[in-house]
Amino acid sequence: xxxxxxxxxxxxxxxxxxxxxxxxxxxxxxxxxxxxxxxxxxxxxxxxxxxxxxxxxxxxxxxxxxxxxxxxxxxxxxxxxxxxxxxxxxxxxxxxxxxxxxxxxxxxxxxxxxxxxxxxxxxxxxxxxxxxxxxxxxxxxxxxxxxxxxxxxxxxxxxxxxxxxxxxxxxxxxxxxxxxxxxxxxxxxxxxxxxxxxxxxxxxxxxxxxxxxxxxxxxxxxxxxxxxxxxxxxxxxxxxxxxxxxxxxxxxxxxxxxxxxxxxxxxxxxxxxxxxxxxxxxxxxxxxxxxxxxxxxxxxxxxxxxxxxxxxxxxxxxxxxxxxxxxxxxxxxxxxxxxxxxxxxxxxxxxxxxxxxxxxxxxxxxxxxxxxxxxxxxxxxxxxxxxxxxxxxxxxxxxxxxxxxxxxxxxxxxxxxxxxxxxxxxxxxxxxxxxxxxxxxxxxxxxxxxxxxxxxxxxxxxxxxxxxxxxxxxxxxxxxxxxxxxxxxxxxxxxxxxxxxxxxxxxxxxxxxxxxxxxxxxxxxxxxxxxxxxxxxxxxxxxxxxxxxxxxxxxxxxxxxxxxxxxxxxxxxxxxxxxxxxxxxxxxxxxxxxxxxxxxxxxxxxxxxxxxxxxxxxxxxxxxxxxxxxxxxxxxxxxxxxxxxxxxxxxxxxxxxxxxxxxxxxxxxxxxxx
Numbered sequence: 001x002x003x004x005x006x007x008x009x010x011x012x013x014x015x016x017x018x019x020x021x022x023x024x025x026x027x028x029x030x031x032x033x034x035x036x037x038x039x040x041x042x043x044x045x046x047x048x049x050x051x052x053x054x055x056x057x058x059x060x061x062x063x064x065x066x067x068x069x070x071x072x073x074x075x076x077x078x079x080x081x082x083x084x085x086x087x088x089x090x091x092x093x094x095x096x097x098x099x100x101x102x103x104x105x106x107x108x109x110x111x112x113x114x115x116x117x118x119x120x121x122x123x124x125x126x127x128x129x130x131x132x133x134x135x136x137x138x139x140x141x142x143x144x145x146x147x148x149x150x151x152x153x154x155x156x157x158x159x160x161x162x163x164x165x166x167x168x169x170x171x172x173x174x175x176x177x178x179x180x181x182x183x184x185x186x187x188x189x190x191x192x193x194x195x196x197x198x199x200x201x202x203x204x205x206x207x208x209x210x211x212x213x214x215x216x217x218x219x220x221x222x223x224x225x226x227x228x229x230x231x232x233x234x235x236x237x238x239x240x241x242x243x244x245x246x247x248x249x250x251x252x253x254x255x256x257x258x259x260x261x262x263x264x265x266x267x268x269x270x271x272x273x274x275x276x277x278x279x280x281x282x283x284x285x286x287x288x289x290x291x292x293x294x295x296x297x298x299x300x301x302x303x304x305x306x307x308x309x310x311x312x313x314x315x316x317x318x319x320x321x322x323x324x325x326x327x328x329x330x331x332x333x334x335x336x337x338x339x340x341x342x343x344x345x346x347x348x349x350x351x352x353x354x355x356x357x358x359x360x361x362x363x364x365x366x367x368x369x370x371x372x373x374x375x376x377x378x379x380x381x382x383x384x385x386x387x388x389x390x391x392x393x394x395x396x397x398x399x400x401x402x403x404x405x406x407x408x409x410x411x412x413x414x415x416x417x418x419x420x421x422x423x424x425x426x427x428x429x430x431x432x433x434x435x436x437x438x439x440x441x442x443x444x445x446x447x448x449x450x451x452x453x454x455x456x457x458x459x460x461x462x463x464x465x466x467x468x469x470x471x472x473x474x475x476x477x478x479x480x481x482x483x484x485x486x487x488x489x490x491x492x493x494x495x496x497x498x499x500x501x502x503x504x505x506x507x508x509x510x511x512x513x514x515x516x517x518x519x520x521x522x523x524x525x526x527x528x529x530x531x532x533x534x535x536x537x538x539x540x541x542x543x544x545x546x547x548x549x550x551x552x553x554x555x556x557x558x559x560x561x562x563x564x565x566x567x568x569x570x571x572x573x574x575x576x577x578x579x580x581x582x583x584x585x586x587x588x589x590x591x592x593x594x595x596x597x598x599x600x601x602x603x604x605x606x607x608x609x610x611x612x613x614x615x616x617x618x619x620x621x622x623x624x625x626x627x628x629x630x631x632x633x634x635x636x637x638x639x640x641x642x643x644x645x646x647x648x649x650x651x652x653x654x655x656x657x658x659x660x661x662x663x664x665x666x667x668x669x670x671x672x673x674x
Contacts, residue, residue: 046088046538053520054513057533062123063087066116067531073112074612078648079103080531081548083116090120090128091541094135094180099545099651101139106258106648107612110147117143134174138184141166145188160192179215182208183225190228203232210245218492219292220263220276223249223671250276250669257640258647263488264657267667271317271391272296272658274487276671278325280332283482284442290484290491291329293670295321296350296654297486300446301329302439303336304417311416312342313437313446314486315354318391319398322354326361338362341416343423344369344404345448345486346431348457349380349390352402368414369404370425370433377402379460388667389658408435426474428467430456436474443481450475451485451494453550455557458655463557466511472504489654493546502536502543507554509534510547514555515562523569523576524559528552549652586620587627598628605637609644617641622663639664 049058059067066083069075082100091097104113117140121133128136144163151159167188170181186205189198209215209225216222230245246252250265265273278293291299295317302311316322330336339361344352347369358365381396412423424436429450437446450471456462475483476497483500485491494500510532517527532551537543559567566577590596596604601624608617621638625631646660661668 046535048535051530051532052522052527053516054530054532055535056513056531057084057535057538059084060087060089063116063119066112072611073109074107075529076103076107076109076612076648077528077531077552078548078652079107079109081533081551084531084533085537085541085544086120087116088538089124090132090136091544092129092132093541093544094132094139096541096544096548097135097139098180099548101143103648104143105146106644107614108610109612110143111150113143114140114147130173131178134170134178134181137166137170137173138178138181141170141188142184145191160196163188164196164198179209179212179217183221187224187228190232199232202228206232218263219279220265220671221261223276224261226671227251227255248672250671252667252669254666256647256666256668257643262650262657264650264654265668265670266388266658266661267669268387268392270295270321270670271387271394272389272654273670274298274489274654278328278670280329283484284444287442288439288444288482288484289329289333291325292488294325294328295353298484298488298491299325299329300484301336302419304419305441306418308337309340309417310337311419312339312358313484314344314351314448315342315358317350317353318394319354319357320393322357326357339365341366342368343421343437343446344373344435345437345446346370346434347373347376347380347399347402348431348449349377349399351448351486352377353398355402356398366406367402367404368406368408368423369402370435371404371407371409373402373404373433376431376433379457379462382460386658386662388662389655422478424474424478426450426471428464428469428471430454430464431462432464434471436471436478438478438480440478443479444484445475445478445480445482446484447475447486449486449490451490451500452487453490453493453652454553454655455550458553461560463561465554465557465561469504469508469511472500472507476500476504487654489651493549499542499546502540503546505536506534506540506543506547507550509536510551510554511558514558518559518562521568521570523563523567524556525576526570527555527559583619583623583626586623590620590624591627598624598630598634601628602633602637605634605641609637609641614641614644614648618645618660618663639666 047058047060048055063083066087067080069080079100082096082103086096086100101113104110117136121136121140141163144159144166148156148159148163167181167185170178171185174181182205186202186209189202190206192198206225206229209222210229213222226245226249230242230249233242233245263274263276265276273293274296275293281290281292282288283290287303289301291301297314297317299316299322300313302313304311316325339358342355342358342365344367355367377399380399408423408425410425414421414423419439420441422438422440424438426434426436430452431449434448434450439445450468455465455468480497483495483497485494494503513532514527517530534547537547566575568575590601601620605617605621608620618638618641621634621641624634625638628634642660642664646657649656
C-alpha cells in the first residue's frame with residue numbers, strides 16, 4: 001500500500017459500515033425523515049432529470065456538476081449515486097457519508113470529493129447539528145489527507161496543517177468522544193512524517209479506540225486501528241506489543257493496498273465469513289440469540305417459553321462452523337436447554353450446510369422447512385472453483401442429505417415448548433422455497449435471505465424480483481419489532497419495518513423502470529450507467545444504503561430473466577455474448593499486435609489505476625500476467641487493482657469481495673478481539 005510516504009500519500013482507503021452504536025447529539029434544528037433542516041425549513045427541493053426513459057433524481061440545485069461521469073472521471077455508480085442523494089443536505093446516518101468518501105478514494109477522484117464536501121459544508125453550514133458536522137468533517141479530512149501528495153510541494157505542509165485544523169474542529173464539535181473522529185485522526189496522525197510531531201496524538205487516539213471496543217460502530221471497523229498501533233510499536237522498538245496488535249488486526253503475510261474496514265473475511269480454511277470476529281447479540285434477553293462470525297450465514301437460537309427446549313433457525317454454512325458457533329454459544333450461556341427443533345428459512349447451502357451436526361446433538365431433532373426445497377439444493381450442488389467462498393474442504397455431502405421432517409406448503413402455526421411460531425411460505429426474493437418464521441408474542445420475525453441484495457448466488461439462475469414486493473409486504477404485515485436476516489450485513493441494511501417500507505417503494509420503482517428499459521433494448525450495463533435513482537429517496541434517506549446495495553443486482557437479475565444470450569445494448573457496438581474473447585486474446589493483443597513491453601504494460605496499468613478504472617486495470621493485468629514471463633511488477637499492480645476493487649464493494653458485495661480475494665490468492669483473516 002502506498003502509505004503517507006511524502007507528506008500524506010493517496011493510497012489509504014476506507015469503507016464505513018453499520019452505525020448502530022453512534023449517538024447523535026442534536027443541535028437546535030428540527031429533523032424530519034432523518035434529513036436535518038433548519039428551523040425555517042429551508043432545504044433544497046428535489047430535482048429530476050431525464051435518464052433514458054425515466055425521470056430520475058438528479059443533484060440538488062447548485063450541485064449540477066456532480067452525479068455524472070464526464071471528462072476525466074471514471075464511472076463508479078456508487079460514487080455518482082452518493083453525490084446525488086447527499087447533495088440535498090446533511091443526514092444523521094454517517095454511513096452514506098463515509099461510503100461516498102471511500103468511493104472517491106478508491107477511484108482516485110479525491111479532487112471531486114473535496115470539492116463536493118466543501119460545497120456541502122458551505123451550502124448547509126446552518127443545517128448541521130454539532131455531531132453530524134463532525135462526521136462530515138472527519139470524512140472531508142480523510143479525503144484531504146489521501147490527496148495531499150497531489151498538492152504542489154510548496155503548498156503541501158500548509159495543506160496538511162489545515163487538515164489537522166479540520167480534525168481538531170471535528171473533535172471540539174463532538175466533545176472529543178466521537179469514535180469516527182478519533183478513528184480518522186488516529187489513522188491520519190499515524191501516517192504523517194515524524195516532523196509534524198503527531199506520534200503521541202496518533203498513539204493516544206488509536207489506543208483510546210482499542211481500549212474502548214464498545215465504541216466500535218461494527219465489529220471489524222477497528223481492524224486498521226490495530227494495524228497502525230502495530231506499526232507505531234514496531235517503530236518504537238516494542239516488538240511484543242507490535243506483534244500482539246498485528247495478530248489482532250488479522251494481517252499476517254499480506255497487507256492489502258486498501259484499508260479493509262468492512263465485515264467480510266475470507267480464507268481457504270473457513271471460506272467467506274460475514275462477520276470479522278465471533279460475537280453474540282442477545283436480541284431478546286434470555287430468549288433469542290444471534291451468533292455471528294461462524295461461517296457465511298447467521299446462527300440464531302431461541303429458548304422456548306418453558307425454558308426446556310432450544311430451537312435453531314437454520315444450520316449454518318458447514319458442519320464445523322455450526323459446531324463452533326454452537327459451542328461458542330454454550331461457553332457464553334452454559335445453562336441452555338437441549339436442542340430439539342430447527343426451522344429452515346430456505347435450503348441454500350449456507351443455511352443447511354451444518355444440519356448433520358445438529359443431528360449429532362439430537363438424533364430425534366425435528367426439521368421444519370419448505371416442501372419445494374429440491375430446486376434450491378440442486379442449484380447449490382453446482383461446483384465452485386472459489387475455495388475462499390465455501391472453504392477448501394467443502395463437500396456436497398453436507399447438503400445433499402438435507403430434507404425437512406415437516407414439509408411446509410401453507411401458513412402453519414406451531415408450538416414448541418410454549419412458544420408460538422407462525423411459518424409463512426413466500427416466493428419473492430432469493431429462492432422459491434423461502435419461509436418467514438414469525439414469533440408474534442416477541443414480535444420477532446426471521447426472514448432468511450429474502451432481502452439478500454444479490455437475490456441469489458451470482459453464479460446460478462435464481463431470484464424472484466417482482467415477487468419480492470409481496471414478500472416485503474408479508475414482513476411488514478406481521479408488525480415486527482425485530483427483523484432477523486440470514487446474514488449480518490442485511491440486518492444492518494433492513495433493520496426495521498419503516499426502513500423496509502421506504503425500500504419497498506424505491507425497489508418497486510426500480511423494477512418498473514428497469515423493465516421498461518430492458519423491453520426497449522437497453523442492456524444491463526446501459527441501465528446501470530443511467531444511475532437511476534427513485535425520486536422517493538429525496539424524502540426517505542433511511543433507505544439510501546438499503547437501495548444502493550442491491551440496485552445494480554436488481555437490474556442484472558431482471559436482465560438475466562428477460563434477455564437472450566446476446567445483449568446488443570443501445571449502441572449495437574458491444575453485443576455481449578457475440579464473441580469468445582478471453583484474457584489469452586487480450587494478452588496476444590498487448591504483446592503481438594501493440595508491441596508493448598513489460599515496462600509499457602506496467603506504465604499503462606499504473607496510469608489506469610491512477611485514473612480510477614480499477615476493473616479495467618485488473619482485466620488488463622490478468623491478460624498481461626498470462627502473457628509476459630517477467631511479470632513480477634504486473635502481479636503487484638494486479639493485486640493493487642483487485643484490492644481497490646474489493647475495497648470499493650467490501651460493505652455491499654460478499655461475492656465480489658471473495659472473487660477479487662481469490663483472484664490474487666490472498667487471505668483476509670478474521671480480526672482478534674479480546
